Amino acid sequence: MLRALRSLYRLFQMARSAARHGALSPFEEALAGAGLTPVVLFFIRVIFGRPVGDLRPGERLANALSELGPAFIKFGQVLSTRSDLLGEEVAADLAKLQDQLPHFSAFEARSTIEAELGSPIDLLYLQFDDVPVSAASISQVHFAVTIPDAENPEGRDVAVKVLRPDIELAFARDIDLLLWIAEVIERTQPKLRRLKPVEVVKTFAATVRVEMDLRLEAASASELRGNFEGDPTYRVPEIDWSRTARRVMTQQRLSGIPFDDGPAMRAAGLDVDEVLTKAAGVFFHQAFRDGYFHGDQHPGNMSVGLDGAIQVVDFGIMGRIDKKTRYFLADMLMGFVEHDYARIAKVYVDAGYLPASQSVEDFTLALRSIGEPIHGKPLADISFARILGQIFAAAETFDMEVQPQLLLLQKNMLIAEGVSRQLNPHLNIWGLAQPLIEQWMIENRGPQARVEQAGRELVHAIERLPAVMRNIDRLVGHLAEGGLKLDPEALKVINRTGSNWWLWIIIAVLAAGLLFTR
Structure with a gap:
């Protein structure tokens, strides 16, 4: 009860701040479900509201969060990676939150x-x-x-x-408040449950x-x-x-030149295009070669050394992408470049991302609507960050969950593209990385690479055989001690399978051995 009263008071303060900055309307339904009646919300808006000019909703929300203090500023920054929840425009505005x-x-x-x-x-x-x-x-x-x-x-x-x-x-108190609000929303607002507010807050808590x-x-x-x-x-x-x-x-x-200060780079004798080429290579190596990338690569955290090296600080937010997901991303982007939308849909199906209840044909059509506008364009003119954003939006329509790490990657791609265009409007950072992309594709997703991958998987399976056999021995010993008895009806079924009944027993034992080794 005390937690609820304390949270309601803090919630009132939040609503007051949101009203002051004209950011209350998107949250009225959720706030009402959390205990603030429409009458209370009306008076909050009348008493504390003020003209906000032509500011976008995301800018108003960013201003309100800044006023609420450190935890909410940080929460807004984390939310800026969830364009699937807020939309690209609001997410982009929250990404500008300064702490x-x-x-x-x-x-x-x-x-x-x-x-x-x-x-x-x-x-x-x-x-x-x-x-x-x-x-x-x-x-x-x-x-x-x-x-x-x-x-x-x-x-x-x-x-x-x-x-x-x-x-x-201080953060523990505010996270507890956010968690309480999220729990109330999930209980009282069925339409908002798809946004998984509790999961979002828990992810934020883990980051903090x-x-x-x-x-x-x-x-x-x-x-x-x-x-x-x-x-x-x-x-x-x-x-x-x-x-x-x-x-x-x-x-x-580290001392250097701010990453978005082109005039200072030129004054120091640096070639801006060469700096961007290095940045493109660094980004690509982090995401695809290593699967481990700096999750907050905005200009405030990046600089350029006097020798032209890209420099980075602040490692509080990092992203990790496993090899399977990197291959999935590569196959998907390759499908878009080749305009093979059925192949992309198959990649989703094979990865288990597309629910069985969804139509593969309809999803293929959605992919075509994303890919056709880039048909015939050179790689340098394609915004892969925008493509990923559209794909994530389509995924939401087809009840697919998007991995937060991919959303974080997409946010960083958007920042990289924006800074690249600011420094040289005629360059696209992915065009600079094209040789690296093509080489990585050949080495990792080409025909020879797939054969080598299949060979590695076979070797891995062979290496597991001793462990499998040991577990089979344990299972057989367990059977000999009477640890497993077959039901009489099951024996009748086995007898009806004919002379190959022993084959099914061997397959079952091998499967059990494999399971024990996982």
Whole structure:
């Protein structure tokens, strides 16, 4: 009861903020189901509403979330990856949410560092800048210089990320509120259940848990750095693990030119087209070669070194795509390039994505409506991010669930395309990546690659045989001890199958052995 009263009061505050920014109308049905009657909503709108000009719904919502505080800003940023729920325009507006908040005191930052690392700050850093270079919803960043050692006799320039004081408690309260609202919506609003509000909030909570433990963010940076070891085109900061803990992360300091500042790149003697070519290669390698990509690659997190290398920071949101899904994506996009819509539909069926209750022919027709407008266009003129968005929308129509990681990938593709056009309107970033795409397709989805894949699967099956046989021995021993008895009626059925009854027993035993090894 106390939780409900507390949540209703906070919900009133949310409705007031939404009304103030003209963002209440999309949520009136859900808010009414959560306990706010139409009369209350009417008075909230009358008392707190104000003219909002010609702002789009997504811009109004972004303004309201910014006013509600750090947890809601972060929630809006996570929602910006769900264009399947909000539509592309609203998702794009939420992606612009900035979480530049007032910074907390240097005393609190120093106290956190000393408590986490168990040492006075003067023994950790030769110099520590008290004024942070950025202050976001969850943490802020200070520049520092490490104590000199044998490897770095003058110390090392680093960036130190520190969590906000008591941020875990603040986020826990707001996540509990969001979960309560989601639960009420699912109970009272059947039409909104398809949006899976509880699942969305739980996904958000999981994302925040990762960002609240800076050791996990450091591990993400380390994995991404390892994937590009020896590649001069992409620079991921090195983690200083001796000065990293749950609430503190120390990493190599990177300096460079903001990724969307074309004039500054040219003034530094860099070729913008060459920078974009590197960025296209980096994006492709992350998504298809490694299946592990930076999930928030906006210009604020990316810069260009004076040597032209792409540089990235902030590893709180990462995406992972398994090999099977990468092959699915490749086959699907290849089908669009070749205008083979029946083949694309088959890819969906084979992957188990298209429900049996849906018409393959109707889905093929929907795919054709997406693919025909790009017929005859060169790869450089095709927006794969837009294609993916349309495919995800079609998937929703045919009751297919879209993987959140693919939505995150699509969001990053949209950002990459937008920045590319800003720097050079005549270039398409995917056209720059075309040689890499074609080579990857040949190596991974060409006829020879498929034969080699089938061979690997056969070898894997053979390697599993000893384990299968051991489990069969265990199963036979279990049978000998009377652990399994056949029903008399089952024996009659076996007898009626004729002389091949023993074959069915062998198949059943082999199947059981395979199951035991999974």
